Amino acid sequence: MSQRLRHLTTLENLPRETIERLLDRANSMREATAHGTRKLDLLGGRTVLNLFFEPSTRTRTSFELAARRLGADVINFDIGFSSTAKGEELFDTLHTLEAMHLDTIIVRHKESGTPDSLVKHAMSGVSVVNAGDGNRAHPTQGLLDALTIRNHHPDFRKLRIVICGDVRHSRVARSDVHAFTALGAKDVRLVGPSSLLPAEGELEGVSLYEDFDQAIEGAHAVIMLRLQKERMATTDLPDEAAYFERFGLDTQRLARAAKGCLVMHPGPINRGIEIATDVADGAQSRILEQVGNGVFVRMAVLAEVMGR
Amino acid sequence: MSQRLRHLTTLENLPRETIERLLDRANSMREATAHGTRKLDLLGGRTVLNLFFEPSTRTRTSFELAARRLGADVINFDIGFSSTAKGEELFDTLHTLEAMHLDTIIVRHKESGTPDSLVKHAMSGVSVVNAGDGNRAHPTQGLLDALTIRNHHPDFRKLRIVICGDVRHSRVARSDVHAFTALGAKDVRLVGPSSLLPAEGELEGVSLYEDFDQAIEGAHAVIMLRLQKERMATTDLPDEAAYFERFGLDTQRLARAAKGCLVMHPGPINRGIEIATDVADGAQSRILEQVGNGVFVRMAVLAEVMGR
Amino acid sequence: MSQRLRHLTTLENLPRETIERLLDRANSMREATAHGTRKLDLLGGRTVLNLFFEPSTRTRTSFELAARRLGADVINFDIGFSSTAKGEELFDTLHTLEAMHLDTIIVRHKESGTPDSLVKHAMSGVSVVNAGDGNRAHPTQGLLDALTIRNHHPDFRKLRIVICGDVRHSRVARSDVHAFTALGAKDVRLVGPSSLLPAEGELEGVSLYEDFDQAIEGAHAVIMLRLQKERMATTDLPDEAAYFERFGLDTQRLARAAKGCLVMHPGPINRGIEIATDVADGAQSRILEQVGNGVFVRMAVLAEVMGR
Numbered sequence: 011m012s013q014r015l016r017h018l019t020t021l022e023n024l025p026r027e028t029i030e031r032l033l034d035r036a037n038s039m040r041e042a043t044a045h046g047t048r049k050l051d052l053l054g055g056r057t058v059l060n061l062f063f064e065p066s067t068r069t070r071t072s073f074e075l076a077a078r079r080l081g082a083d084v085i086n087f088d089i090g091f092s093s094t095a096k097g098e099e100l101f102d103t104l105h106t107l108e109a110m111h112l113d114t115i116i117v118r119h120k121e122s123g124t125p126d127s128l129v130k131h132a133m134s135g136v137s138v139v140n141a142g143d144g145n146r147a148h149p150t151q152g153l154l155d156a157l158t159i160r161n162h163h164p165d166f167r168k169l170r171i172v173i174c175g176d177v178r179h180s181r182v183a184r185s186d187v188h189a190f191t192a193l194g195a196k197d198v199r200l201v202g203p204s205s206l207l208p209a210e211g212e213l214e215g216v217s218l219y220e221d222f223d224q225a226i227e228g229a230h231a232v233i234m235l236r237l238q239k240e241r242m243a244t245t246d247l248p249d250e251a252a253y254f255e256r257f258g259l260d261t262q263r264l265a266r267a268a269k270g271c272l273v274m275h276p277g278p279i280n281r282g283i284e285i286a287t288d289v290a291d292g293a294q295s296r297i298l299e300q301v302g303n304g305v306f307v308r309m310a311v312l313a314e315v316m317g318r
Numbered sequence: 319m320s321q322r323l324r325h326l327t328t329l330e331n332l333p334r335e336t337i338e339r340l341l342d343r344a345n346s347m348r349e350a351t352a353h354g355t356r357k358l359d360l361l362g363g364r365t366v367l368n369l370f371f372e373p374s375t376r377t378r379t380s381f382e383l384a385a386r387r388l389g390a391d392v393i394n395f396d397i398g399f400s401s402t403a404k405g406e407e408l409f410d411t412l413h414t415l416e417a418m419h420l421d422t423i424i425v426r427h428k429e430s431g432t433p434d435s436l437v438k439h440a441m442s443g444v445s446v447v448n449a450g451d452g453n454r455a456h457p458t459q460g461l462l463d464a465l466t467i468r469n470h471h472p473d474f475r476k477l478r479i480v481i482c483g484d485v486r487h488s489r490v491a492r493s494d495v496h497a498f499t500a501l502g503a504k505d506v507r508l509v510g511p512s513s514l515l516p517a518e519g520e521l522e523g524v525s526l527y528e529d530f531d532q533a534i535e536g537a538h539a540v541i542m543l544r545l546q547k548e549r550m551a552t553t554d555l556p557d558e559a560a561y562f563e564r565f566g567l568d569t570q571r572l573a574r575a576a577k578g579c580l581v582m583h584p585g586p587i588n589r590g591i592e593i594a595t596d597v598a599d600g601a602q603s604r605i606l607e608q609v610g611n612g613v614f615v616r617m618a619v620l621a622e623v624m625g626r
Numbered sequence: 627m628s629q630r631l632r633h634l635t636t637l638e639n640l641p642r643e644t645i646e647r648l649l650d651r652a653n654s655m656r657e658a659t660a661h662g663t664r665k666l667d668l669l670g671g672r673t674v675l676n677l678f679f680e681p682s683t684r685t686r687t688s689f690e691l692a693a694r695r696l697g698a699d700v701i702n703f704d705i706g707f708s709s710t711a712k713g714e715e716l717f718d719t720l721h722t723l724e725a726m727h728l729d730t731i732i733v734r735h736k737e738s739g740t741p742d743s744l745v746k747h748a749m750s751g752v753s754v755v756n757a758g759d760g761n762r763a764h765p766t767q768g769l770l771d772a773l774t775i776r777n778h779h780p781d782f783r784k785l786r787i788v789i790c791g792d793v794r795h796s797r798v799a800r801s802d803v804h805a806f807t808a809l810g811a812k813d814v815r816l817v818g819p820s821s822l823l824p825a826e827g828e829l830e831g832v833s834l835y836e837d838f839d840q841a842i843e844g845a846h847a848v849i850m851l852r853l854q855k856e857r858m859a860t861t862d863l864p865d866e867a868a869y870f871e872r873f874g875l876d877t878q879r880l881a882r883a884a885k886g887c888l889v890m891h892p893g894p895i896n897r898g899i900e901i902a903t904d905v906a907d908g909a910q911s912r913i914l915e916q917v918g919n920g921v922f923v924r925m926a927v928l929a930e931v932m933g934r
Contacts, residue, residue: 048419049363055664057691068414071395075365075418078391083694087687098897106684106893109917110691111664133914277414281406298441301417356727357671376722379701383673383726386699585722589714609725 015314019125019140020147021188029192033157035310036303043079052318053082056113060086061103062141063119068277069141072301073116073150076308080318082113096121101131108134113316115139122146137315145179151276152185154307156193158300159231162272166193170268172225173199174257175235175284176206182276183235184213191215201225202235202257203245222257223266231272234259234284250283260286264294272296323622327433327448328455329496337500341465343618344611351387360626361390364421368394369411370449371427376585377449380609381424381458384616388626390421404429409439416442421624423447430454430489445623453487459584460493462615464501466608467539470580474501478576480533481507482565483543483592484514490584492521494541499523509533510543510565511553530565531574539580542567542592558591568594572602580604631930635741635756636763637804645808649773651926652919659695668934669698672729676702677719678757679735684893685757688917689732689766692924696934698729712737717747724750729932731755738762753931761795767892768801770923772809774916775847778888782809786884788841789815790873791851791900792822798892799851800829807831817841818851818873819861838873839882847888850875850900866899876902880910888912 012027021029042050058077060070070086077084087107107115114137117125122144129138142148163169171190177183177200190198191214200207201219210218219225226232237253247253254260264271273285273295281287290297320335329337350358366385368378378394385392395415415423422445425433430452437446450456471477479498485491485508498506499522508515509527518526527533534540545561555561562568572579581593581603589595598605628643637645658666674693676686686702693700703723723731730753733741738760745754758764779785787806793799793816806814807830816823817835826834835841842848853869863869870876880887889901889911897903906913 048365057664057694059687067395067397071367071393071415072418074393075420078365078393085687085690085694087683089683098903099894102894105914106917107687109914110688110921111918278407278410287406298413298417301414302419305418356673375703375705379675379703379723380726382701383728386673586715586718595714606721606725609722610727613726 014317017125017129017138018149018311018315019129019138019143021149021152021185021192022147024188024192026192026194029153029156029189032153032307032310032314033160035313036153036157036306037161039306039309039313049079049081051081052313053077053080053316056082056316057111058082058084058114058116058312059107059112060084061089061107061115061117063089063117064142066118066142069118072304073139073141073308076305077312079305080309080312082312085112100124100127104128104131105133108132108136112136114312116141118142120144139311139315142181145181146184148181148185150304150308150311151182152189153311154300154303155182155186155233155274155276156189157303157307158274158296159190159272160193161303162296163230166190166195169195169230170197170199170228171195172201172229172232173235174201174222174225174232174259176237176241177202177235178206178208179238179241180235183233186233187213187216199225199229203247205244206241223263226263226267229267229271231274232259232264232267233274233276234279236276236278237280237284239283254283258282258284258286259289261289261292264289270294274300277301322625325433325437325446326457326619326623327437327446327451329457329460329493329500330455332496332500334500334502337461337464337497340461340615340618340622341468343621344461344465344614345469347614347617347621357387357389359389360621361385361388361624364390364624365419366390366392366422366424366620367415367420368392369397369415369423369425371397371425372450374426374450377426380612381447381449381616384613385620387613388617388620390620393420408432408435412436412439413441416440416444420444422620424449426450428452447619447623450489453489454492456489456493458612458616458619459490460497461619462608462611463490463494463541463582463584464497465611465615466582466604467498467580468501469611470604471538474498474503477503477538478505478507478536479503480509480537480540480575481543482509482530482533482540482567484545484549485510485543486514486516487546487549488543491541491543495521495524507533507537511555513552514549531571534571534575537575537579539582540567540572540575541582541584542587544584544586545588545592547591562591566590566592566594567597569597569600572597578602582608585609630933633741633745633754634765634927634931635745635754635759637765637768637801637808638763640804640808642808642810645769645772645805648769648923648926648930649776651929652769652773652922653777655922655925655929665695665697667697668929669693669696669932672698672932673727674698674700674730674732674928675723675728676700677705677723677731677733679705679733680758682734682758685734688920689755689757689924692921693928695921696925696928698928701728716740716743720744720747721749724748724752728752730928732757734758736760755927755931758797761797762800764797764801766920766924766927767798768805769927770916770919771798771802771849771890771892772805773919773923774890774912775806775888776809777919778912779846782806782811785811785846786813786815786844787811788817788845788848788883789851790817790838790841790848790875792853792857793818793851794822794824795854795857796851799849802849803829803832815841815845819863821860822857839879842879842883845883845887847890848875848880848883849890849892850895852892852894853896853900855899870899874898874900874902875905877905877908880905886910890916893917
């Protein structure tokens with residue numbers, strides 16, 4: 011059996027067995043809470059703290075629900091998002107929280123690498139879970155996306171998966187790629203305007219496309235990324251309509267994918283910019299399934315890092 | 319027995335039996351938590367989420383206490399009050415929350431009708447409870463006001479009740495009227511400056527007054543509404559003193575009411591604007607009784623909509 | 627046995643026995659939660675409310691953890707720190723909270739004396755715990771500082787304790803002095819620039835110094851206060867370097883103290899202004915021990931005021 015994780019800061023270099031174990035555990039969490047009581051008592055007496063330096067109500071709420079459904083107490087440490095806590099100031103906060111005997115710190119920070127810095131500077135047995143750092147990693151999103159696909163297509167070795175949009179600045183895309191390649195995905199395609207693609211060779215095991223129609227051909231899953239509107243200015247696309255024309259997902263384009271291709275999005279969606287309303291709300295959309303899986307994946311991760 | 323409510327968005331058109339059942343249940347909640355432990359475990363394992371698009375610490379806290387005293391978990395979904403979530407954006411938030419398997423959403427929104435839109439767009443078994451929408455309804459306030467009166471005067475058919483102030487913009491007044499008329503109140507009087515009264519005929523079963531001295535004559539309960547100071551500019555009253563002179567409640571005016579007339583206010587009060595300090599703090603004041611009843615009514619509502 | 631406290635607003639005039647009892651209880655709380663489950667159920671069914679009119683994430687979190695580890699529910703009543711709630715408005719808030727049947731209100735307010743006003747105006751059995759008022763008192767900080775020292779030096783009658791920095795505006799310093807003198811400390815020295823020292827005679831049982839090198843001579847514990855940078859302008863010290871030169875704690879100065887002198891700070895620390903990094907992180911630093919003791923002291927105080 012692969013070693014238990016004490017922290018989860020990235021999916022990069024995680025063994026396939028570890029990822030599989032977390033996904034299996036997430037499915038067990040779903041089953042265990044489906045009937046009767048929705049709470050397990052795995053983490054009774056434990057305390058989980060949300061340390062969010064960027065606002066994210068959805069992700070914070072998903073973690074909070076996951077922790078509470080396992081019986082843990084949850085503290086929201088509201089540091090004020092204007093704070094640019096770095097270096098000693100950040101580590102003093104970490105040590106203060108450790109001295110209060112917290113079990114797990116869930117951290118979101120706009121600087122890539124912050125969760126690993128916390129792990130490195132931690133003095134006690136606290137666990138660190140990354141809820142998104144810079145454009146680097148969002149490991150629970152990568153896991154929930156992998157889970158959503160795996161529940162429909164158990165064998166990744168047959169799959170073509172397309173990730174479309176502002177891949178360059180997306181921590182979701184990076185964690186997705188790490189999960190999908192670890193699980194043996196046959197063909198992972200990143201597509202977007204050239205200025206929004208990662209550098210050639212930055213990510214292993216993927217191919218880059220600038221033509222969405224070409225990339226989506228025969229895909230089993232397509233993940234649309236949220237476009238930060240200010241990024242559009244860095245492309246040669248003059249407006250939202252032009253962006254949607256080339257990189258939006260509508261029914262016509264979806265028809266080029268494999269039959270039953272899963273439509274995914276980390277949310278919140280920009281209707282009419284990266285995805286058409288009828289596709290977002292259509293029969294192939296797995297967007298809400300992703301949200302549900304997010305809670306189960308986070309339950310699995312919290313149980314794993316706290317050793318239960 | 320009248321049908322169980324799955325949602326509570328308004329008291330309008332609710333059968334008398336349903337209102338009576340909720341009030342009876344609220345009194346039972348008081349008794350059940352009066353001695354020894356103050357918590358019941360009716361809602362163990364359930365999750366209630368506060369979705370407040372307008373700030374209201376008092377109402378949010380009252381709901382939070384009610385939910386916790388029934389053993390539920392409470393999540394505060396802090397959306398930031400600058401957000402004007404509407405339409406698709408609002409429904410995407412709703413569906414995201416449903417996908418996380420919440421049991422009840424408590425919503426406050428400045429647009430009238432938002433809670434009903436949520437009910438209409440809900441895809442799962444989530445319950446929606448209105449904590450105030452625009453100037454339309456604040457049903458738990460209507461129930462707690464009815465409970466406060468009923469605990470002193472069980473038979474509404476004998477009662478004259480006066481609601482004074484900015485009735486036009488008041489969701490409290492509308493829900494009060496719906497509760498009192500459903501319970502058979504003999505005489506419900508709305509009084510205020512003409513620009514702050516509802517349109518003639520908008521509300522059934524009430525009479526409109528511009529003379530407070532006349533309206534309060536023989537009243538068994540008088541409900542003073544909070545005046546938003548910016549509203550005063552729309553009246554012909556030049557300042558707070560002039561407003562208080564005509565529409566404030568002082569001991570002299572209260573003496574025109576029936577003996578022991580209940581003095582009520584949804585809070586927070588503006589002393590010296592709509593109510594004199596000695597009346598607010600006097601023997602006939604039921605203002606704090608209203609606050610206490612608020613928690614019990616919300617316990618009853620939460621237990622009702624979640625089917626326990 | 628000294629009388630049980632119903633409230634804790636200040637340590638001034640508290641009998642030595644009461645302080646000793648709270649410190650003993652804090653140590654028991656540590657032992658009771660050290661193994662296996664970290665939660666006790668002393669306060670199950672009780673509700674504690676944080677009423678913070680000044681932001682303080684650290685102190686609020688410490689109280690929240692303390693309350694939850696005793697099984698209480700915790701409500702954060704977010705009043706918005708722009709509010710300058712005073713007088714009737716403040717008491718109306720108090721009475722509203724009492725009417726909701728809260729057990730304990732933890733209050734922080736920038737006006738000295740606010741917690742005592744709440745005690746005076748409370749109508750029900752609610753307990754009030756001061757989490758810091760103006761420059762007057764921060765009693766749980768005083769207790770946790772006393773506990774930290776006592777766990778190393780049980781007999782205060784032999785101790786020289788130095789408090790250095792902006793003593794004049796420090797509620798921490800005042801509560802420290804009250805705790806240490808009640809416990810019989812032999813020699814309590816306050817040191818800082820003359821404009822930041824309290825008036826001669828304001829505090830009993832202490833001596834004032836303007837020369838840190840002289841004051842620290844032979845000290846068993848030195849408590850460095852956080853300098854509000856805007857206060858520096860009121861001194862004759864032109865900049866941070868000059869302040870640190872005269873009133874900062876570095877290894878050289880620490881060498882003048884008794885061997886093993888405890889280094890303490892209420893946090894968060896300003897490295898290089900009031901304390902050198904190597905001292906803050908050094909072997910004699912008790913700063914994180916203080917943080918840990920803070921939770922245990924607050925558990926003891928909450929159990930005391932709620933009679934468990």
